[in-house]
Amino acid sequence: MSFLRYRRATVIAYSFFKRCYARPVEVRFVQSNAKQQNDVLERYKEKLERKAKEQGLKDLSELKTKMKNEIDKKKREFSKVDPLEELQDFEKAQKLKAVLEGKKGPKKDLGEINPGIPKRPYKTLDDYVKLDLFKNLPPTQIGLVWRARFQTKERTLCAVVDSSSYDKMYHYAINNPRFILPLPKEDAQVEKAKDHNSSNNGRTPVEMHFIQWAPVGKDTLHLMITSLAAFKLHKEYTKPHTTVSFHSELKDSKGLVLMNGQVDKEAAVSLKDVRLLLLNLQRFYGAMGDSTDISQQRIKLVHDFNQGSGEFDIEKFLELSESMEN
Numbered sequence: 001m002s003f004l005r006y007r008r009a010t011v012i013a014y015s016f017f018k019r020c021y022a023r024p025v026e027v028r029f030v031q032s033n034a035k036q037q038n039d040v041l042e043r044y045k046e047k048l049e050r051k052a053k054e055q056g057l058k059d060l061s062e063l064k065t066k067m068k069n070e071i072d073k074k075k076r077e078f079s080k081v082d083p084l085e086e087l088q089d090f091e092k093a094q095k096l097k098a099v100l101e102g103k104k105g106p107k108k109d110l111g112e113i114n115p116g117i118p119k120r121p122y123k124t125l126d127d128y129v130k131l132d133l134f135k136n137l138p139p140t141q142i143g144l145v146w147r148a149r150f151q152t153k154e155r156t157l158c159a160v161v162d163s164s165s166y167d168k169m170y171h172y173a174i175n176n177p178r179f180i181l182p183l184p185k186e187d188a189q190v191e192k193a194k195d196h197n198s199s200n201n202g203r204t205p206v207e208m209h210f211i212q213w214a215p216v217g218k219d220t221l222h223l224m225i226t227s228l229a230a231f232k233l234h235k236e237y238t239k240p241h242t243t244v245s246f247h248s249e250l251k252d253s254k255g256l257v258l259m260n261g262q263v264d265k266e267a268a269v270s271l272k273d274v275r276l277l278l279l280n281l282q283r284f285y286g287a288m289g290d291s292t293d294i295s296q297q298r299i300k301l302v303h304d305f306n307q308g309s310g311e312f313d314i315e316k317f318l319e320l321s322e323s324m325e326n
Contacts (some may be wrong), residue, residue, distance in 0.1 A: 122216045125247035125258060139254045146258050155271060157244060157261035157278075161287075166248065166257040169287040170221065172299060173213040176306040179284060180228060181277050182206040182321050183269070209277055210238075221246040223261075225277060227268075241267035242274050280321055288326045295326060 045060070052063040125131055128149060134142060143160040150158040161169075184204040208228040215221050224240035231238045244261035251257050263274050282288050284298045298320050304312040 122220055122222070123245065124217065124220055125249045128247075128260070131249060135250065135253065139256055142250065142254060142256065142258075146260075150260055155263040155265055157242075157259070157263070157271070157274065159259040161246070161257040161259055163251045163255045163257060165282075165287040166246065166251065168290055169282065169285045170246075172285045172290075172302060173221070173223075174215065176285075176302045177213040179211050179281075179302050179305055181209050181211060181225075181280050181284070182318065183209055183273055183277055185273075211277075211281060219247060219249045219251075221248070223281075225274070239264075241269055242277075244278070283320075283326060292326065294320065294323065 048060055048063060052058070052060055055063070055066070057063050057066065125134075129145070134145070137145065146160060147158055150156045184206050210226050210228045210231040212224050213221065214224065223244040223246070225242040225244075226238045226240045230241075242261060242263045244259060247258045247260075261274075263269065263271055283295075284302050286295060286299055289295050290299060297316065301312060301317050301320065303309075
């Protein structure tokens, strides 16, 4: 996966902050009056008509239409999101604000992964339970045993996912492996607007978290979550604060997929925070259904984000992340 594609996925997140806490700026528009436009058209009319004939067009009107279509196409190409460019300014403002107000700066991140350290082999379901024996249990007992397996472990996640929900989520995850999710937090590090009339509509401040899916084996899918600020700092070597594994060895035979995860003990997020992120993740990736209008709107936002599309609607993203409707 290229660094440029990593970078593309994050600038949209900064647009959220820019939209919620933007300060008014002066904007100037260059305008031409109708007389100037007519003078220019009359001056080059013969050349334009000759150009139209060379291209096999009837008249100047057809040439205008063709050129307009080409210009619109170029505009769409140049409106692709250029990632991470503006996030640096936001973070500088964030640090300066903390210093001026005598507050602590952003919480320490988990650092980065040392690329020189060999990667450990990923764990399969058989590393947690004796799969041969597990296969003989009915689905209800499998769920009970699986939850008991992690019950006493600190900062641990576990769940049993029905195969239908998993199949939908897997489909959208493989095709759209990156996304952002907002985490409402009163102490979130945000740059608030001076103009109270342009506030964030009474919303609780949010921290943005970056998620990435990675199929690591035939029956194993990983989900990694990190803060957007940490991802911007360490890029592809970011150490996730939460890692989740989905094990699908029993999907066809028992109709379920087993999930387990770990929240880093030094992470500045709680289990409650991560559960909220995972709940929203299910909504945006179709696990709770993908046939309703609102579920399709969420899925479209995920697609637009992964394409770096200028059509990614920040206001809609926040609205749908807060809505409980599926």
